[in-house]
Amino acid sequence: MLEAIQKLITRGESIDLEFKACAKHLPKNVYETICAFLNRHGGTLLLGVLDNGIIQGIEPEKISQIRKDFVTAINNPQKLSPTTYLSINEENIKGKKLIRIYVPESSQVHRCNGRIYDRNEDGDLDITDHTVQVSQLYQRKQATYSENRVYTWIQPKDLRSDLLERCRKYLQINHQNHPWAEMNDKDLLKSAQLLQIDPETKKSGITLAGVMLFGTDNLILQVCPAHRTDLILRKINVDRYDDRDLVRTNLIESYDRILAFVTKHLADPFYLEGIERRSLRDIIFREVASNMLIHREYASGATSRLIIEYGRVMTDNPSRPHGFGLINPNTAVPFQKNPILSAFFRVINRADELGSGIRKMMLYGKKYGGEDPQLIEGDNFRMIISVPEFGGDPAKKVKIVSAENDLKHEARQLTGQDTTEVTTKDTKYINGVHDGVHDGVHDDGVHDGVHDGVYDGVHDGVYDGVHDGVHDKPLTKTMQKIVQQLQESLSTPQLLNVLGYSRKTRNYESSMKKLLNEGFIEMTIPDKPRSKKQKYRLTEKGRKLLENLIC
Structure with missing residues (x-):
């Protein structure tokens, strides 16, 4: 330096x-x-x-x-x-x-x-x-930073007041002296530079940053149709995925869902720093989540992705590069790609000060996963983070099968024969292999673990399948249509319209009641079921159901 x-x-x-x-x-x-x-x-x-x-x-x-x-x-x-x-x-x-x-x-x-x-x-x-x-x-700023684009047809009343109130309450509790804590919605948006004047028309409107933070799902879809964060778990089924969450909502709730997905699928080993216990997983992936959301180029049509694989997590985020190749954190100069979004996330403690989050990631990354994180700058900003695993790669697990039942199949694999005839020599060889694997597994003490894992998995799978088949009625066509339409939050009039109903029918009300009771959908304002602003959206359970319906 x-x-x-x-x-x-x-x-x-x-x-x-x-x-x-x-x-x-x-x-x-x-x-x-x-x-x-x-x-x-x-x-x-x-x-x-x-x-x-x-x-x-x-x-x-x-x-x-x-x-x-x-x-x-x-x-x-x-x-x-x-x-x-x-x-x-x-x-x-x-x-x-x-x-x-x-x-x-x-x-x-x-x-x-x-x-x-x-x-x-x-x-x-x-x-x-x-x-x-x-x-x-002014024009150059708007052209350079897409977050500054002003939509004069969008006003504060069009945003989600519940999210604004949530941020305000957070500040009232954690930062009592912050001026936003006592501001009304319009003044807060102005102060945060989310409500600006269009330099060409001289009219005020909500910026792209404001829509991405506080817009309804439908509003976000209109101004940024490509917005999506794809969260994928790919450990066993490496050709497709084991679990997936397609996040198409505002950035505040997107942040929560990214961390929830990480918490669900990544281990958090005990780590003591001095006399204080620290969650290295949460420290690292708090920075990952905020980086994916506030440093993304929202004018790009590319999808942002987080993929959890065996031993590592990879992220892929559309960006406006200020360099290319592997980043050296010791010499790199921090650059805010979306300063307004970054500032807002810092105020509500969703992000650290510029540069300090990356330093934390590098400090704790090797302690968490055994290797330093890799940060790669380009048209897409990529991160590769090593994560701890406590078992063998599930995609390469050994399948113990009965030699008696699968003898002919094993013979074809080992000898390359297409015939069902198996020679005595082949049989002895196969039996020898089987006995060797069987004894090795038993002698090493692996048998109990495999037996318990297989037994529990089969037992739970069969029990759940039988239980669901006996106790749960299949979804009606109307219920399936409702789930498919609620990929974004919709009000009752909007939902009736897309379903082709002119009014509420008994079939519609019955289907909605069942979906609510089963936990497939939920109200956006559960404390006020009859609110005029009430909408319905899919729960985590509902999103999994939707994936099965699509597949």
Whole structure:
């Protein structure tokens, strides 16, 4: 890193590099440079270096106060609006202290003291009074960051108020002093940059980020039809899958479902750090879940996937790359692909500060799965994470069969004969193999484990199948149609319409009641069954049923 900084100083100031003298205190114009970097393509600010590249350094006893003043200022909306988070690093070059601040490109247009600054070569330009340049800046931001796209036909009343209330209650409990905790829906959305003005029409509307966070499933489908997170377990049936969850809902509930799928299928070995027990699985996959959702390129038509295989988990996420190949966490510069979504997830504690989540993943990844996680940048951002396994690969398990019943079949496999005739030599060979495997299994003590596993599996499978066949009536055609239509949440009028009913019929009400009682579907507002905003959606049990119906 020291060599890299020396190369920067040698290169001199440019459109993405600025030097500031800072022996005892911050210069006043440092925030104008921060604003300009945010509005242009980002850049690096070196404090303690003169304009001509001479290293002046910062007095060591002043560094702590300088850091404090800087953080306070960039979080003050009267100084910088909207506020931002920046990482501050202390460096030591030739015995002199410097501060290095990396400023990523922002998806927003920022103002410093109410003025808009842009970057040109090695200078900061005030473009506030230049209407054309300001308009071009807004348009460039919207074109670069798809999360900024404004839908003027979508207003706060069209979003899910229950999700907004859920976030507000979380803040009231965990961050009582946060201003969002007491704001109404419209003010909260404005403050979070989810309700913006379209620079072309001058009308306000909800952004793509706002729809993805708080939109109904139907609304999300309209603005982002390709949105889907495919969660797959592939251990036994490696050609298809053993379990699957297709997540097509808002990002807040998508996060919960990703973690629920991981918790269901991955082990969480006991790990003690000092005197405190830590869940390495939860630490790692909390970062994985948030990364998949907030750093995705939603303008892409590609599907985001998380695949659990034997000994590893792989993710595949559409992205806007800022490099290609394997990422080195020690030298990589963090980049926010969707800054608004990232900021919101940090506020509700669904994500860590920029860069710290990846550091945690790398810190605990090897301790959890035995190997360092791999992060691969490209048009699709990929992660490969090793996970612990406590048993052999189920896809390669040994099947113990009766030599007497399968003798001819084994003979064909071993000798390559198509005939049903088996020679005495073949029979002796097969019996020898069978006895060897049988004795080996018994002598190693594996027999009990295999016997118990097979017995329990067969017993449970037969019992459940017989029980279900005897006690559960098959689904009627109407019930099947309802399950197939509820791939997204629908209200009663919407459901009647897609089913072709003009009104509620006895058959419809009976089918809905049975599906609710059996736990295949659920109400979105269970506390108010007669609410006008009431909708119905599939449960986990219902989604599995749907997969069987489709198959």
